[in-house]
Structures are given as C-alpha cells and as structure tokens.
Amino acid sequence: MGIPSVEYLKGYNIRHKIHSFYSKDGYLLFIIHLIPQTPIDKSLLFMHGLFGTPANWYVESTGISMPFEFLEKGYDVYLGYTRCNFDLQDYRLHKTYKNTDERIWDFSIDEYTLDIQEFCKFIKCRKKNPLYGFGHSTGASTLLMYTIQCNIQNKTCLLDKLILIGLAGIHQKYLQTSIPLIDSLVKSHKDLSAFPYTSDTSYMMTFKTLISLPGVSEITRSVIKILFGFDGDIVNCPFGGTSVKVIKHYYQLLKSKKFQMYDYGKEKNLEIYKTETPTQYTDYYSKINIPIYLITGSKDILVDNKDIKKHLSFFKNNINMKHIYWENFIHKGHTELIMNLSNRDFYNLFKFVKK
Numbered sequence: 001m002g003i004p005s006v007e008y009l010k011g012y013n014i015r016h017k018i019h020s021f022y023s024k025d026g027y028l029l030f031i032i033h034l035i036p037q038t039p040i041d042k043s044l045l046f047m048h049g050l051f052g053t054p055a056n057w058y059v060e061s062t063g064i065s066m067p068f069e070f071l072e073k074g075y076d077v078y079l080g081y082t083r084c085n086f087d088l089q090d091y092r093l094h095k096t097y098k099n100t101d102e103r104i105w106d107f108s109i110d111e112y113t114l115d116i117q118e119f120c121k122f123i124k125c126r127k128k129n130p131l132y133g134f135g136h137s138t139g140a141s142t143l144l145m146y147t148i149q150c151n152i153q154n155k156t157c158l159l160d161k162l163i164l165i166g167l168a169g170i171h172q173k174y175l176q177t178s179i180p181l182i183d184s185l186v187k188s189h190k191d192l193s194a195f196p197y198t199s200d201t202s203y204m205m206t207f208k209t210l211i212s213l214p215g216v217s218e219i220t221r222s223v224i225k226i227l228f229g230f231d232g233d234i235v236n237c238p239f240g241g242t243s244v245k246v247i248k249h250y251y252q253l254l255k256s257k258k259f260q261m262y263d264y265g266k267e268k269n270l271e272i273y274k275t276e277t278p279t280q281y282t283d284y285y286s287k288i289n290i291p292i293y294l295i296t297g298s299k300d301i302l303v304d305n306k307d308i309k310k311h312l313s314f315f316k317n318n319i320n321m322k323h324i325y326w327e328n329f330i331h332k333g334h335t336e337l338i339m340n341l342s343n344r345d346f347y348n349l350f351k352f353v354k355k
Contacts, residue, residue, distance in 0.1 A: 005054040005079070017032075017033045018030060023114045028092065031078050033077070041130070042076070044078065044131075045119055046135075051241065052137075056335070063339070063340040064341040064342070064345070078119065084105065084241065106245060109250070109262070112138075112142040113146040117146065121158065132159065132161040132353060135163070135164055136337065137167075141169040143162055144164060144167070161292070161352075164293070166303045166334050167296075172307055260280045283314075285314040291355075293326075294308055294326040296328045296329070297333055297334060298330050300333055
C-alpha cells in the first residue's frame with residue numbers, strides 16, 4: 001500500500017525516499033527523505049503536530065513551504081512520522097503486538113521522544129552533518145522533551161538547533177475551556193485503545209467528516225477553521241492519529257498548567273520518577289545548551305503568547321539565554337504557521353538556521 005503523505009509528494013516532482021525502522025520499544029517508524037539536487041552540509045528533521053502527518057508541512061500551503069524551500073537551498077530534509085499514525089493504518093505498527101492488541105496504545109507524549117531518538121540516530125548515521133529539529137505544536141514540544149530527556153539520562157543530544165513552532169505544553173488561557181470536552185472524550189474510550197484508528201473514534205476525524213457533509217453550515221466550518229488556524233480547505237488536510245493515553249497526557253497538562261511527564265498516580269510515580277509527582281520538564285530548561293528559535297502566531301488561540309512567555313520564564317537561569325530567540329508571525333493561526341509563510345517570515349527563519 002502507498003503511504004498517503006508520500007503520495008501527496010508525487011505532484012511536486014521531488015526526489016525522495018522512504019525509510020522504515022523500529023524504535024527502542026518496538027514501534028514501526030517511517031521517515032521521508034527529500035533529496036536535494038546540490039546538497040550542503042546540514043540536515044533538517046521536521047516533526048508534525050498532534051493528529052497531523054508529514055504532509056501537513058506542504059499540503060494546502062498557500063505560501064512558502066518550509067521543507068521545499070530548504071530543499072531548494074541544498075538541505076537534506078527529513079519528515080518524521082510519530083508512532084501508530086493513522087496515515088499508516090495499512091502497516092503492522094509494532095514488532096511484537098498486532099494492531100488489534102490494546103498494549104500497542106500504551107504510550108504518552110513522553111514516549112514520542114523515543115521516536116525522535118531513532119530518527120536522529122538514523123540521520124546522523126547517514127551523515128555526520130549538523131542536524132536541526134523543526135517541530136510544530138506537539139512536534140515542537142516532543143523535540144524539546146527529547147532534548148531534556150537526553151540531559152536527564154546523561155545522553156548526547158543529537159540535535160544542534162531547535163526551531164519550535166506553536167510550542168505546545170503550557171496552556172494557561174484558551175484551551176482551558178476545552179477541559180470538559182477532553183474529559184468526556186477520554187472517559188468514553190478504553191484506557192489504552194486507539195483514539196483515531198477508525199474515523200468514528202477521533203473527534204478530529206469527526207470534524208473532518210462533519211464539515212464535508214452536505215448542508216453543514218458555513219458558520220460551523222468557520223469556527224473550526226478559526227480554532228485550528230486553517231487558511232485553506234480543512235477537508236483536504238491529512239489527519240493522523242494517536243493513543244488515548246496521549247490525550248490523557250494533554251488533559252493532565254491542561255489541568256495542572258504545567259509542562260510535565262505523564263502522571264501515573266502517587267504510587268507508580270514513586271516507582272518511575274522517585275517522587276510522588278511527575279518530573280517537570282521546565283525544571284531542566286536551565287540546562288539546555290543548544291540554540292532555540294521560538295515561533296508563534298498573533299492569531300494562534302491554541303498556543304497563546306502568554307504561554308510562550310511562561311516557557312521563557314523558566315529559561316531565566318539559563319546561561320545560554322542569549323541563544324534563545326522568539327518571533328511572533330503576524331496574522332498567523334496555529335496551522336497557518338506552517339502552511340502559509342510569507343517571504344519575510346521565511347527570511348527571518350532562514351537567518352537563524354544558516355548561522
């Protein structure tokens with residue numbers, strides 16, 4: 001079977017290869033390599049957001065597509081898939097467990113860092129070039145979490161720069177109103193079952209189905225577009241999947257207003273973290289020693305500028321604070337940050353990448 005995100009590439013006449021391998025904990029991983037005509041000595045890893053796929057970086061783009069623009073400039077571009085992505089439903093998703101085995105869905109956002117580790121190892125084994133991580137939304141928080149996990153575990157971080165776009169993790173304002181909705185969604189599913197494995201079990205897929213039905217009001221379409229920051233047709237935007245446990249993890253982040261690891265409860269927390277409460281990622285911001293470029297959108301209501309300021313407040317004791325940059329892209333919603341870049345937006349981003 002073809003992989004949808006790769007199928008979308010056929011219309012762009014871009015040289016590419018798809019590679020597959022397994023994560024440390026047995027999950028099938030895919031990565032798409034976009035091959036430059038005249039390569040330079042830098043590689044870029046792009047990670048999509050929650051319910052997204054690699055195609056989100058270029059499908060429905062009405063402005064500059066980051067991966068394609070960097071590809072033209074000679075960068076080796078890699079687009080990673082998170083584990084158990086809905087886009088890959090025709091494949092066996094785990095080395096040991098069948099797709100129907102609920103144990104396959106026993107992962108939170110924390111485990112996405114294992115995917116990042118394998119992606120980075122794969123890229124670095126091919127070329128020893130500097131490797132920069134681009135992440136959108138959950139993809140951004142996962143790259144940041146990976147960097148911190150390396151520090152906690154005394155491992156070498158294989159990323160040399162981070163470009164974090166619409167960084168999820170701390171949500172103090174708008175998303176707080178969604179807590180009752182997420183609570184009801186989580187309670188309506190089994191503890192470890194696949195959240196979106198069929199279209200009727202994911203509220204994102206339900207939105208997609210809903211707005212494509214005849215007779216759905218333009219008001220409904222407009223509300224959804226505003227919420228997720230879509231400029232184009234949301235129906236044509238490819239959706240991915242995840243586990244209920246990931247949604248539970250987000251629920252915990254919203255309730256606690258903290259950027260922390262998964263909360264298993266006091267007893268299991270003691271076993272895993274050696275404390276009754278989960279490890280706070282923000283406690284380790286002071287030890288991050290690679291340059292970071294934060295990008296937000298002035299119309300983004302999923303990640304408000306106040307949320308980013310909260311992230312920045314935890315960097316205040318970091319001696320490398322001068323290497324942390326923040327830029328707010330004007331008139332950009334959450335998804336428009338990667339689908340609708342202007343020449344000016346890309347120019348500012350490119351200045352940071354080529355330093």
